[in-house]
Amino acid sequence: MSAAVEGRPPAPAEPVLVTRGLSKSYRTGHIVQGRRPALVDLDLQLLRGEILGYVGPNGSGKTTTFKLLMGLVRPDRGEARVLGEPLASRAWRVRAGYLPEHPYLYDYLTPAEYLDYAGRLFGLSRDARRRRARELLALVGLERSADVPMRRFSKGMLQRAGLAQALVNDPELVFLDEPMSGLDPVGRRLVRDLVLDLRKAGKTVLFSTHILSDAETLCDRVAVLRGGRLLSVGALGELLRVDVTHLEVLASGIARDTAGLELARRAEPVGDRLRLEVEEGSLARVVAAIEGAGGRVLGVQPVRRTLEDYFFEELGGAPAGAGARGSAAWGEG
Amino acid sequence: MSLRLALALALAATLVPLSQDRIDRRAGVFRAQEEVLYLWSGENVKRLVPGFENIAADVYWLRTVQYFGGQRRFARDKRFDLLRPLIEITTTLDPRFEIAYRYGAIFLSEPPPIGAGRPREGIEVLERGAQALPGSWRLRQDLGFFHFLFLNDPAAAAKVLTEASKIPGAAFWLRTLAADLLAKGGDRASSRQMWRQMFEQAEEGIIRENARVRLRILDSLDTRDRLAAAVAEFERREGRRPARLEELQAARLWKGPLEDAAGVRFGYDAATGRVFIPDTSPMWRPD
Amino acid sequence: MRAGVNRTLAVAANAFRETVRERVLYNLVFFAILMTLAGLLLGQLSVRQDEKILKDIGLAAMDLFGTLIAVFIGTGLVSKEIERRSLYPLLAKPLSRGEFFIGKFAGLAFTLFVNLSVMLLALMLTLVLTQRRPDLGLLGAVYPIFLGLLLTVGFAMLFSSVTSSTLAAVLTVGVVIVGRYADVIRGMREVAPTIPPALVNALFTILPNYANFDFKSQVAYGDPVPAGLLGWSTLYAVGWLGVVLGLGLASFRSRDFQ
Numbered sequence: 093m094s095a096a097v098e099g100r101p102p103a104p105a106e107p108v109l110v111t112r113g114l115s116k117s118y119r120t121g122h123i124v125q126g127r128r129p130a131l132v133d134l135d136l137q138l139l140r141g142e143i144l145g146y147v148g149p150n151g152s153g154k155t156t157t158f159k160l161l162m163g164l165v166r167p168d169r170g171e172a173r174v175l176g177e178p179l180a181s182r183a184w185r186v187r188a189g190y191l192p193e194h195p196y197l198y199d200y201l202t203p204a205e206y207l208d209y210a211g212r213l214f215g216l217s218r219d220a221r222r223r224r225a226r227e228l229l230a231l232v233g234l235e236r237s238a239d240v241p242m243r244r245f246s247k248g249m250l251q252r253a254g255l256a257q258a259l260v261n262d263p264e265l266v267f268l269d270e271p272m273s274g275l276d277p278v279g280r281r282l283v284r285d286l287v288l289d290l291r292k293a294g295k296t297v298l299f300s301t302h303i304l305s306d307a308e309t310l311c312d313r314v315a316v317l318r319g320g321r322l323l324s325v326g327a328l329g330e331l332l333r334v335d336v337t338h339l340e341v342l343a344s345g346i347a348r349d350t351a352g353l354e355l356a357r358r359a360e361p362v363g364d365r366l367r368l369e370v371e372e373g374s375l376a377r378v379v380a381a382i383e384g385a386g387g388r389v390l391g392v393q394p395v396r397r398t399l400e401d402y403f404f405e406e407l408g409g410a411p412a413g414a415g416a417r418g419s420a421a422w423g424e425g
Numbered sequence: 426m427s428l429r430l431a432l433a434l435a436l437a438a439t440l441v442p443l444s445q446d447r448i449d450r451r452a453g454v455f456r457a458q459e460e461v462l463y464l465w466s467g468e469n470v471k472r473l474v475p476g477f478e479n480i481a482a483d484v485y486w487l488r489t490v491q492y493f494g495g496q497r498r499f500a501r502d503k504r505f506d507l508l509r510p511l512i513e514i515t516t517t518l519d520p521r522f523e524i525a526y527r528y529g530a531i532f533l534s535e536p537p538p539i540g541a542g543r544p545r546e547g548i549e550v551l552e553r554g555a556q557a558l559p560g561s562w563r564l565r566q567d568l569g570f571f572h573f574l575f576l577n578d579p580a581a582a583a584k585v586l587t588e589a590s591k592i593p594g595a596a597f598w599l600r601t602l603a604a605d606l607l608a609k610g611g612d613r614a615s616s617r618q619m620w621r622q623m624f625e626q627a628e629e630g631i632i633r634e635n636a637r638v639r640l641r642i643l644d645s646l647d648t649r650d651r652l653a654a655a656v657a658e659f660e661r662r663e664g665r666r667p668a669r670l671e672e673l674q675a676a677r678l679w680k681g682p683l684e685d686a687a688g689v690r691f692g693y694d695a696a697t698g699r700v701f702i703p704d705t706s707p708m709w710r711p712d
Numbered sequence: 713m714r715a716g717v718n719r720t721l722a723v724a725a726n727a728f729r730e731t732v733r734e735r736v737l738y739n740l741v742f743f744a745i746l747m748t749l750a751g752l753l754l755g756q757l758s759v760r761q762d763e764k765i766l767k768d769i770g771l772a773a774m775d776l777f778g779t780l781i782a783v784f785i786g787t788g789l790v791s792k793e794i795e796r797r798s799l800y801p802l803l804a805k806p807l808s809r810g811e812f813f814i815g816k817f818a819g820l821a822f823t824l825f826v827n828l829s830v831m832l833l834a835l836m837l838t839l840v841l842t843q844r845r846p847d848l849g850l851l852g853a854v855y856p857i858f859l860g861l862l863l864t865v866g867f868a869m870l871f872s873s874v875t876s877s878t879l880a881a882v883l884t885v886g887v888v889i890v891g892r893y894a895d896v897i898r899g900m901r902e903v904a905p906t907i908p909p910a911l912v913n914a915l916f917t918i919l920p921n922y923a924n925f926d927f928k929s930q931v932a933y934g935d936p937v938p939a940g941l942l943g944w945s946t947l948y949a950v951g952w953l954g955v956v957l958g959l960g961l962a963s964f965r966s967r968d969f970q
Contacts, residue, residue, distance in 0.1 A: 118970060162804040165968040182806045190804035196796045198726075200733040212722035213805045215715050257801055267804075475892040476922060479929045480772040483765045521933055524761065 108265050108296050109138035109161075113170035116156055130156040132320045134170070138265075138298055143291050145307035146300035147403075148317030154300040155193055156320070158269045162190055175265060186214065189263035193270045195254030199243035203234055203253040206242070210260045228256040233282055247274035255283065266290060268299035272306055284310060304400045316403075331402060338395040339375055341368045345387035352381025369395060467517025474518075482519035485511055489525070493532055493631075505541035508532055512550055516557070524632075526554030527567060531635055534575045536711055539635065544575035563626060565589035566599060570619040579611035596622075617643050638707070641686035645708040652691060652700045655679050666698045719807050720815040727819020731785060736823065739777050740830050746773055747838045763844045767932045770835035771853050774828055775928070778861045782824060783884045786868025789816045790960075791877035794969060809965045817869060817957065824861050828854055852937035853927045859949040860925035864888055866953045867920075870960035873967065887920065894921035924948050 114134040117127045131153040138144050146154050159165045161172065163180065172179040175187055197206050204225050211221030229235050232252040237245070242253060251274050258266060271287075272280045287310055290297055301307055307314055308328065315325040324331060338357065344365045346353075353359055355378055358369040366387075370378050379389055426434075474481045489511040512529030516522055532540040534547030551568040558564055566589045573582035583606040590599035598618075605615055620643065624636035652670065655678045659667050662676075670693050673679035684690050689706035693699070702709050731737065750769045754762045790813070793799040802812065832854050836846040867887050871880035890897075898916045924945050927937045 118968075159800075159969070162800070164800060164803060165970065166966075182808060185804065185806040188804070190801060192797065192800040192804075194797070195801060196798045197801065198730070198798055200730060209722060209726050210801075210805065213719050213802065213807050215718060215806075254801070261805075472893075472896050475896055476775065476926050476928075477772055479932055480768045483768050486761070487765075519929065521929070 106140055107137040108140045109136070109172070109174050109298070111136045111170065111172040114157075114160060114167050114172055115169040116160055116165060116167050129320050131160065134322055136315060136322060136325065138296060139313075140296050141291065141294055142312045143287060143297045143299070143310055145311035145314040146298060146317070147302065147304060147307050147314060148300075149302065151319075152317040153320040154317060155269055157317075158190070158192070158267055158300065161267065162192075184265075186261060187263055188265045188267065189258035189261065190267045191254045191258040191269060191271055193273065195250060195257075197242055197250065197253055197257065200241060202237075202239045202241055203229060203245075203256065204238040206253065207257060207260055210257045214261045216261070224260055224262075228259055231259075231286065232256045248276055248279045251275055252279065252282070255286065264295055266295060266297045266299075268297065270301060271299055272301060272303055280306070304403060339370050339372060340393045340395055341370055341375070341378060341382075342366070342390040342392075343368065343382045343387050344390055346382055346385045350381065350385045350387070352378065352384070355381075365390065465514070467514040470514050471518050478518045482515050482522055482525075485515040485518065486522065486525055489515060489528070493528075505533070505537075505543075508541060509546060509550075516550075516553065520557035523554065523558060523561060523564065526550055526557075526564060528632060530554075530567060530571060531632060534571060535635065539638075544571065547571060547575065560592065562589050562592035562595035562599075565592065566596070567623070569599075569603075570623065573606065573611050574616060574619060579606040579615075582611070583607045613643060613646065642708050642710060645685035645687070645702055645706075648685060649691060649700050649702060652679065652683075653698075656693075656698050656700060660698065666695055667693075668695050669693065670700075715806075716808070716811055720811045720818065723807070723812055723815025724818035724822065727789065727816050728822050731820070731823045736781060736785060737827065737830075739781065740827065740834075743773055743777060743831050744834050747834050751838045751842045762842065763839065764932050766838060766842070766844075767835070767847070767850065768928070770831070770838070771850070771857070771928045771932065774831050774854060775857050775860070777831075778824055778828060778857060779864055779888060781827065782820070782861045782864040783868055783881055783888065785820055785823070786865040787872045787877045787880040787884055789820060789872060790869055790964065791872040791875070791880055794967075795877065797969075799969065810961055813869070813873075813961050813964050814957070817865060820865050821862055824858065824865070828858055828861075847931075847934065849931055849934060849936055852942065853931035855942065856925040856927055856937075856945050859945060860922055863920060863922075863925075863949055863952050863956070866956035866960070870956050870963070873960050873964040888922070891920040891922040894919045895923040920952050921948075 111134050114131060114136075115129070116131045117129040120126050120128045130151075134153075134157060136157075146157070148154055156165070160167050161174065161179070167179075175184040177184040197203075201209070207225035207228060208221050211224060216224065225238075226235075229238050232255050234249065234252055234256065237249060242250065245253065251271070255268075255271060258268065268287075271283050275283060284306070287297055287299065299310075311328065313325060313327050314331055316323045316331075341356075342362070342365055346366060348359055348361065348366060353368065355374045356368040356370045358367075360367050368378065375392070382389055470481065470485075471478055489508070492507060492511070508529060512525055512533075515525045516529075519525075529550045530547040532547075533550060534540060534542075534544035536542040548568065548571050551564060551571060554564045555561070555568055565585060569582045569585035569589055572578045572585060583603040586599050586603040586606070589595055590603065602615065602618060605611075609615075617640065620636050620639040624633055624640060627633035627636060652673070655673050656667060656670075659673055659676060659678055667673055667676075670679070670683050670691065674683070685702055685706055685708045687707045689703060689708065692701045692703040694701070747766075747770060750766055754765055799812075803809065832850060835850065839846050864884065864887075868880060868884045871883045874880075875883070894916060897912065897919070898921075927941075930937060
C-alpha cells in the first residue's frame with residue numbers, strides 16, 4: 093500500500109514552502125490572561141510534487157499552522173516563504189488552494205454558485221468559471237446536487253464542496269486541513285484518489301489528519317507534531333524504521349501451544365489463525381514445526397511498525413492493541 | 426390539531442377581547458393617552474422622538490380627531506380638559522400644523538356642549554399659531570374674528586384684521602371688514618360675514634359644520650328679530666299682543682314657518698311679547 | 713487595481729444576494745401593506761391632511777425599516793462570517809481583507825438603495841391611487857435618509873469587527889439613538905446650564921448628528937430642500953463614513969481569527 097514510488101518526478105524537488113521559526117501563541121482566559129503556545133519554532137519544508145502528511149493529536153498546532161499560512165492569524169515570530177513569495181504577499185495565493193477544517197460555505201448558495209463566486213475572486217472569466225465549476229463538481233461527485241442550496245447538504249457533501257472550492261484555480265499547491273473528516277468510506281476513497289491524482293499532475297499537497305492510516309497510505313513524507321512542536325519529519329520508511337531482523341509468520345490450523353513454537357518471540361491468535369514473530373535464524377525451524385503439526389504457513393513478512401505504533405510509542409501511550417497491529421501489517425488500516 | 430387543543434385555543438382567544446372590555450369599563454378607553462397628556466408637555470414629547478416629530482404630531486392629531494370628532498357628527502362625551510394639551514403637543518411637535526391651531530381654537534372657544542367655552546384659551550392657541558406661521562393670513566384672520574365673535578371686542582378685532590390684511594396673499598375684503606368694525610362697532614352682518622368666510626375656507630368636516638351651524642343660528646336670530654317686529658306691528662294694529670304666534674299668520678303679518686333653522690318652534694312670552702329661541706333648540710346660544 | 717475592484721464587486725454582489733436569499737427584502741411587503749392601510753384609512757380626515765400624513769408615514773417607515781436593516785444586517789456582515797468561519801476559505805484566496813470589508817459594505821449599501829427605491833415608488837403609487845400628486849420633492853428627504861443609513865451601516869460594521877454580532881447590534885442601536893439626540897444634547901446648554909459647555913461641545917462633536925439627514929418635515933409640507941444643504945449633508949456623511957469605515961477596516965485587518 094505504500095505510495096512512495098508511483099509518479100514522483102525524478103529531479104530533486106525544490107521547496108514550495110519553507111518556514112523558519114514560525115511561532116504563535118494565543119491569549120487565554122478572560123480575567124487572568126495567560127499565553128498558550130499553539131505553535132513553537134516550526135521549521136518545515138515542503139518539496140514540490142510531494143504529499144506531506146501533517147499529523148498530531150488535537151491541539152498539537154496543525155490547524156494553527158494552516159491559519160498562519162493562510163493569513164488568518166499573524167505569527168508572533170518567524171517567517172515563511174510560499175512558492176517563492178513572502179508569506180504576507182497575496183501573489184502566491186493565485187496558485188494555491190485551501191480547504192479549512194469543517195468548512196462552512198454559505199448555506200444559502202448552491203455549490204455551483206459558490207464555485208462561481210470563488211472563480212470571480214480569482215479573476216476567471218465567466219466561461220472559465222462555468223467550465224471549471226462543472227469539472228470540479230463532477231470530480232467530487234456533486235454533479236447531481238449542483239443546484240441544491242448547501243443548507244441541505246450532509247456533512248460529507250459539504251466536505252466535498254469544500255474540496256471543490258479549494259481547486260477552483262487549478263492550484264500548484266494545495267492545503268487540506270482534515271480533508272477526510274466527516275466522510276463515509278466512499279467519500280474517503282474519493283478524496284484519497286483525488287489527492288493521488290493531484291500528485292500525478294505534479295501538484296504539491298500538504299494535508300493534516302489524525303487518521304494515521306490515511307497518512308500512511310497517501311504520504312511521501314510525514315511531519316509529526318505534538319504540543320505545538322515539530323517532533324520529526326521524514327519519509328515513512330525512515331520514521332517507521334522497517335525492522336528486517338525479525339519476521340512475521342502467519343499460520344493456520346495449529347494451536348498456540350504446539351511444540352516448537354516457543355522459538356517464536358511472540359505468538360498471538362488472529363481470528364482462527366496464529367501470528368508469530370520469529371527471528372530470521374529460527375525461521376526454518378518454526379516453519380517445520382508448523383507443518384509437522386499439520387498446520388499451514390500462510391505468509392511471511394518483515395516486521396513493520398505502523399504509524400500508529402510509532403505514534404503511541406514515541407508520543408507516549410500503549411499501542412492500540414496487538415490485533416490492530418496485526419491487521420495493519422497485513423492489510424487495510 | 427387535536428380537538429382539545431383547538432378548544433383551548435378558542436377559549437384563550439375569547440379571553441382577550443373579554444378582558445379588554447372589562448379593563449376599558451373600569452379604567453376608561455383612553456386612559457393610556459390621558460396619562461401621557463397630563464404628564465408630558467409638548468417640549469418633552471418633542472425631545473423624546475427626534476427625527477420622528479412629524480409623525481408623532483400626526484399621531485396626536487389623530488387622537489384629537491378621535492376624541493372630538495373628525496366628520497360631520499360632533500362626538501359625544503368629549504373631554505375638553507384634554508383638548509388643550511393635545512393641541513399643544515401636536516403643534517409643538519409640528520408648529521406648521523395649521524389646521525390643529527384652528528380646530529383647537531374653535532372647540533376651546535365655542536360654548537358647551539359644542540366646545541369648552543374658554544374663548545381666551547382659544548385665542549391663545551391662535552396667537553401661537555400666528556406666531557409660528559407668520560405667513561398665514563388665515564390664522565391671523567381667525568384671530569381677528571375670534572376677538573369679535575367670542576370676546577365681543579370689535580376694536581381688537583379690527584386691529585388684528587388690519588394686520589392680517591397686510592400679509593401677502595390676504596383676502597381683499599379684510600381691510601373693509603376691519604373698517605366696518607371700527608366704524609359701526611360690529612353687528613350681525615359682520616358676524617355673518619366672518620362665519621361665512623370660515624365656512625368657505627374650511628374643508629368638509631366639523632370645522633365647516635360648526636360654521637354652518639353658526640350661520641344657521643344667525644339666520645334664526647334674523648327670523649326671531651323679524652318675528653319680534655311682526656309682534657310689535659300686531660300690537661300696534663290690534664292694541665294687544667298676540668296670544669300665540671299663529672295669530673300673526675292669521676293676520677297675514679307673517680308668512681313662512683314659525684320654526685328656527687333647526688325646525689324648533691320659536692318661544693313666545695305673551696306677557697312680555699318677547700320672541701326667543703328656546704333653549705331646547707340646537708340653535709340656542711347663551712347671550 | 714482593476715482586479716481588486718472586480719473582487720470587491722464580487723463580494724458586494726454576493727452580499728446583496730445574501731440579503732435577498734435571507735428574505736430581508738420581505739420588509740417591503742410590510743411596507744406595502746402599511747401604505748395601503750394608511751391610504752385607505754386616512755380618508756376620515758380632510759384631503760390636505762391625508763397627503764401630509766401619508767408622506768409622514770412613508771418617510772418615517774423608510775427611516776425606521778431602513779435603520780433596522782442597517783443595524784441587524786450590518787452587524788452580521790462581518791461578525792457572522794467570523795463566527796461561522798465562512799471567512800476562511802475566502803481570505804485564503806487572493807482577496808484582501810480590505811476588499812472583503814469594503815465589498816460587504818457596498819453590498820449592503822446597494823440593498824438599502826433598492827429597498828428605499830421600492831418604498832419610494834410604493835409611496836408615490838399610493839399617492840397617485842388616492843388621487844393626489846406624486847411629489848418628486850420627496851427625494852429631498854429620501855436621499856438624506858439613505859445617507860444616514862449608510863452611516864449606520866458603517867457603525868454596524870465597525871462594531872462587528874471588534875466584537876460579537878449581538879453586542880455590535882446593541883452598540884449600533886445605541887449610537888443611532890444617541891445620534892438622533894445629538895441636537896437635543898446640543899440644546900442641553902440651555903436646559904441644563906450647570907453642565908460645563910466644554911463637555912457638551914465635546915459630546916456633540918464626537919457624536920454623529922443624525923438631524924443633518926432629517927428633512928422629512930419640510931418635504932412633507934412641500935418645501936424643496938436646497939441643493940447646497942444636501943451637498944453639505946453628503947460631505948458630512950462622507951467624512952463620518954471615512955472615519956468609521958477606516959477604523960473598522962484597521963481593526964478588521966489586524967484581527968487574528970482564532
